[in-house]
Amino acid sequence: QVQLVESGGGLVQAGDSLRLSCAASGRTFSRNGMGWFRQAPGKERECVAYISWNGGRIIYADSVKGRFTLSRDNAKNTVSLQMNSLKPEDTAVYYCAAAALGYSAFPSQYNYWGQGTQVTVSS
Numbered sequence: 343q344v345q346l347v348e349s350g351g352g353l354v355q356a357g358d359s360l361r362l363s364c365a366a367s368g369r370t371f372s373r374n375g376m377g378w379f380r381q382a383p384g385k386e387r388e389c390v391a392y393i394s395w396n397g398g399r400i401i402y403a404d405s406v407k408g409r410f411t412l413s414r415d416n417a418k419n420t421v422s423l424q425m426n427s428l429k430p431e432d433t434a435v436y437y438c439a440a441a442a443l444g445y446s447a448f449p450s451q452y453n454y455w456g457q458g459t460q461v462t463v464s465s
Contacts, residue, residue, distance in 0.1 A: 343368055343454075344367065344368035344370060344371060344374060344440045344454040345366065345368060345454070346365070346438045346440060346455065347365045347456055347457070348362060348363070348364050348436065348437065348438045348457065348458060349362070349363050349364075349365070349459060350362040350363050350459060351461045352460075352461065352462070353462045354428055354461075354462070354463055355463070355464050356428060356430055356463055356464065357428065358428050359425060359427075359428065360425045360428065360461060361424050361425070362378070362422065362423040362425065362436055362438075362459060362461070363420055363421070363422050364420060364423075364438030364456060365419065365420055366420065366421070367419065370442075371416065372395065373395050374441055374442065375392060375394055375395055375440070375443075375444055375445020375451075376392065376393050376421045376438065376439065376440055377391065377393070377445065377447070377451075377452060378391050378412060378421075378423045378436060378437070378439075379436070379437045379449060380432075380434035380435065381434055381435050382433060382435075387449050388403065389446075389447035389449070390402070390406055390410060390412075390436070391403065391406065391410060391412040392412070392447060393412050393414055393445065395445075396416075397414050397416075399445075400412050403447075409428075410423060410425050411424040411426075421438060423436070425461070428461075430463045430465045432461060432463050433461060433462050433463050434461060435458040435460050436458060436459050436460075437456055437458045438455070439452035439454065439455050439456070440452060440453065442454075
């Protein structure tokens with residue numbers, strides 16, 4: 343069992359930065375693939391980025407490539423998403439997710455989800 347708690351969301355202006363953090367509890371965290379997803383009103387949940395259990399592989403959505411950086415610290419049971427050069431279209435609820443097996447861009451891959459944190463970017 344893995345429990346996830348996100349933090350770091352807020353209201354910012356276009357061009358600003360935010361850092362989202364996801365604190366995980368559970369003995370298996372270091373073996374879990376992790377992903378950050380977001381969901382805007384009226385839209386489907388989409389993958390922003392995901393990372394392998396050891397951080398050796400990180401994949402970004404094209405829409406955030408070069409602006410967002412995903413990292414994890416297995417010693418501290420945390421996953422972070424540094425978001426720079428934010429745009430109004432980045433506005434969404436951001437979710438941290440953990441996969442019991444593997445990792446991918448598909449929400450169905452993930453077994454555990456946080457409650458989400460709101461990110462609002464004004465123009």
